[in-house]
Amino acid sequence: MPLQLSTELGKVYVTDECIAVIAGSAALDCYGLxxxxxxKQLKDGIAELxxxxxxSRGVEVRRENDxxxxxxxxxxxxxxxxxxxxxxxxxxxxxxxxxxIGLKVDHINIFVQGVRVSR
Amino acid sequence: xxxxxxxxxxxxxxxxLLGAEYLQANAEQVNALNVFPVPxxxxxxxxxxxxxxxxxxLKSKPSPAIGKAAEALSKGLLMGARGNSGVILSQLxxxxxxxxxxxxxxxxxxxxxxxxxxxxxxxxxxxxxxxGTILTVAKEAARHAVQIARRTDDAAELMREVHRKAHETLxxxxxxxxxxxxxxxxxxxxxxxxxxxxxxWRSLAGEGAADTALIxxxxxxxxxxxxxxxxxxxxxxxxxxxxxxxMEFLLTGSWAVPERRLSTRRPSERRLAGTAIPSSSLxxxxxxxxxxxxxxxxxx
Numbered sequence: 001m002p003l004q005l006s007t008e009l010g011k012v013y014v015t016d017e018c019i020a021v022i023a024g025s026a027a028l029d030c031y032g033l034x035x036x037x038x039x040k041q042l043k044d045g046i047a048e049l050x051x052x053x054x055x056s057r058g059v060e061v062r063r064e065n066d067x068x069x070x071x072x073x074x075x076x077x078x079x080x081x082x083x084x085x086x087x088x089x090x091x092x093x094x095x096x097x098x099x100x101i102g103l104k105v106d107h108i109n110i111f112v113q114g115v116r117v118s119r
Numbered sequence: 120x121x122x123x124x125x126x127x128x129x130x131x132x133x134x135x136l137l138g139a140e141y142l143q144a145n146a147e148q149v150n151a152l153n154v155f156p157v158p159x160x161x162x163x164x165x166x167x168x169x170x171x172x173x174x175x176x177l178k179s180k181p182s183p184a185i186g187k188a189a190e191a192l193s194k195g196l197l198m199g200a201r202g203n204s205g206v207i208l209s210q211l212x213x214x215x216x217x218x219x220x221x222x223x224x225x226x227x228x229x230x231x232x233x234x235x236x237x238x239x240x241x242x243x244x245x246x247x248x249x250x251g252t253i254l255t256v257a258k259e260a261a262r263h264a265v266q267i268a269r270r271t272d273d274a275a276e277l278m279r280e281v282h283r284k285a286h287e288t289l290x291x292x293x294x295x296x297x298x299x300x301x302x303x304x305x306x307x308x309x310x311x312x313x314x315x316x317x318x319x320w321r322s323l324a325g326e327g328a329a330d331t332a333l334i335x336x337x338x339x340x341x342x343x344x345x346x347x348x349x350x351x352x353x354x355x356x357x358x359x360x361x362x363x364x365x366m367e368f369l370l371t372g373s374w375a376v377p378e379r380r381l382s383t384r385r386p387s388e389r390r391l392a393g394t395a396i397p398s399s400s401l402x403x404x405x406x407x408x409x410x411x412x413x414x415x416x417x418x419x
Contacts, residue, residue, distance in 0.1 A: 030155055031203045031210075031245050077244035079213050081200040086154075088203050095157040116245045 003068075003103055013103050015082075020056035023070050026096035028055075032085030035075040037113035058113075067106040070097075075114040086110040123274045123323050125224040128188035130323065132177055134278075135192050138318030145314050152307035155252070155298050156203060162307035165202030169209065170315065172199020184223045189216040189233075204308035207241055207253050214240025227277040230416065231268035234261040251296025253308030260285040261318065270359040278320035285313045 003019065005012040026035055036058030058073035070093065076085050090108045097103045124129070129297035142149075142163075149163030176195025182188050195210035214237035219225055225233065237406035238261045241254060248254050267277050289309045293300040 010176055026174050028247050029249060032206050034244060034246055077210075079197070079240075080206050081197055082208065084202070086204055088206065091159070092156050095159075 003101065005102070009096055014103075017054050017072075018057060019061050019097065019103065020059040022097060022100055023061070023072065023093050024057065024059045024119070026056040026071055026093045027059075027074065030085065030089045030092050032076050032080040032082075033074050033089060034077045034116045035114075037073040037075055037111075039073055068103065069107045070105055070111065070115040071109045071111060073111045073113045075116055077118040078115050082112055082115075086112065123146065124272050125226055125232060125277055126185055126274050126323070127224040128184045128186075131185045131188045131192075132181060134319040134322045135170075135174055135177055136189075136318075137322040139167075139174045140317035141314040141318035141321075142170050142311055143167050147312075149307050149314070152304045152310055153247075154302050154304060155296060155306070161202060164205050165205045166208060168201045168313040169196055169199050169205035172196065173212070175199075182263060184222045185225050187215075189219045194214065195295065204311060207308065208312070210244050211237040211242040214238065222246055224272075227272055227274045228268045230274055230277060231261070231264035237261065249296065251292040251294070251299060252302045252306050255295060255395045256285050256288045256306070256309035256312050259288040260312075263387075266373050275320060275323035276323075278316070278323050282313065282316040282320045283366075284307075285316050289313050314388045391411040 002013040002015045005014070024036060029034070038057050039060065058065055059078060060071040060073075062069040062071065072089065072093070074086075074089070078080055093108050094105055126134075146163035146167040149166065150160045153160045153162040173192045173195035176198070177188060177192045178192040180187070182191070185232075189212070193209070193212045195288050196205075196212050199330060200206045200209040215233045217240065218233035218236035219229070222229065234257075238254075238258045241257065242248055245254075260281045264277060264281045267280045292306040292309055293304070296306065299306055
């Protein structure tokens with residue numbers, strides 16, 4: 001179910017896919033995050049084959065009783081304070097979604113799916 | 120000026136201590152610059168807490184070997200990292216510590232190489248490095264350090280050049296990150312790093328080595344460079360606000376307008392904006408500007 005914004009001239013719908021892309025690209029701005037972990041192998045696999053940017057990878061938008069939840073499946077860099085990186089991502093995603101589409105997200109859940117060790 | 124060819128563990132501890140003090144003394148000013156990534160005005164506080172944690176670890180494990188000292192600082196920074204700039208700071212010094220590992224003392228070439236390795240490490244921990252931030256300041260300063268190290272064997276001279284280059288790069292951050300230019304500030308995290316580097320070179324140059332050095336001379340060397348104290352978050356230009364639908368004019372006079380009529384005007388104002396984002400969801404930066412419009416001349 002897309003997000004609805006009502007104006008006198010009509011309604012504006014913002015799809016969950018769009019929200020996921022905004023959330024995903026906001027997260028990529030955060031330091032310590034080195035990648036998103038795919039939850040839907042098939043869908044993301046096809047997008048990759050088609051050579052498309054897949055900014056919504058590892059992002060799920062859920063709604064429960066009028067509450068908006070966003071789940072982010074991330075990979076962080078080894079040697080960073082993971083709790084702090086996760087917290088920074090939560091703050092950034094919440095801020096950007098409110099700024100760009102006026103969406104107040106109730107929960108942003110972070111699932112650290114991997115840690116990348118470079119050399 | 121005191122020439123310093125080799126830096127050992129206690130020199131390094133002195134540098135870190137003074138760097139932390141410079142940062143602490145200017146934390147409020149760094150807070151006021153904070154507009155990216157989230158304009159919540161806490162960069163200075165976060166960096167200060169991070170640095171404080173690093174210095175505490177360093178004090179608890181004093182070592183005459185620079186490798187051990189750098190490792191202690193790095194560990195403390197990692198454990199106490201707060202905010203994006205704090206995490207970046209911890210990565211920078213993780214790289215520095217790795218490079219200095221096993222050394223008793225370091226000369227200027229090794230010091231420059233350590234700074235460069237810190238930057239390399241920091242750049243690895245992010246998908247899309249945003250330029251015009253603390254990362255850029257550290258990168259330019261380290262690159263300069265490697266060049267300077269070929270010309271001088273004086274570590275104090277090297278560190279002073281690093282600070283100068285960092286400061287110069289900081290002034291260019293608004294050209295690299297549009298949001299900074301829009302608000303008219305330099306990057307907050309970058310500014311924090313410049314203060315740390317300033318402490319580093321002043322410590323090596325023998326200008327204050329202990330905790331008390333700065334507190335003894337308030338307002339002298341550590342006075343904030345920018346005299347204005349207003350926060351960056353409130354300095355968004357009103358003419359750049361695209362949607363003016365949250366403007367309100369308060370009427371004063373001998374006749375009163377019924378409340379109901381005032382409230383019926385608002386939907387039409389919203390329509391003008393061509394969007395239906397409720398005014399309550401405006402970013403705080405813009406709302407705070409509108410507050411000042413409201414406080415303007417009472418006319419309509």
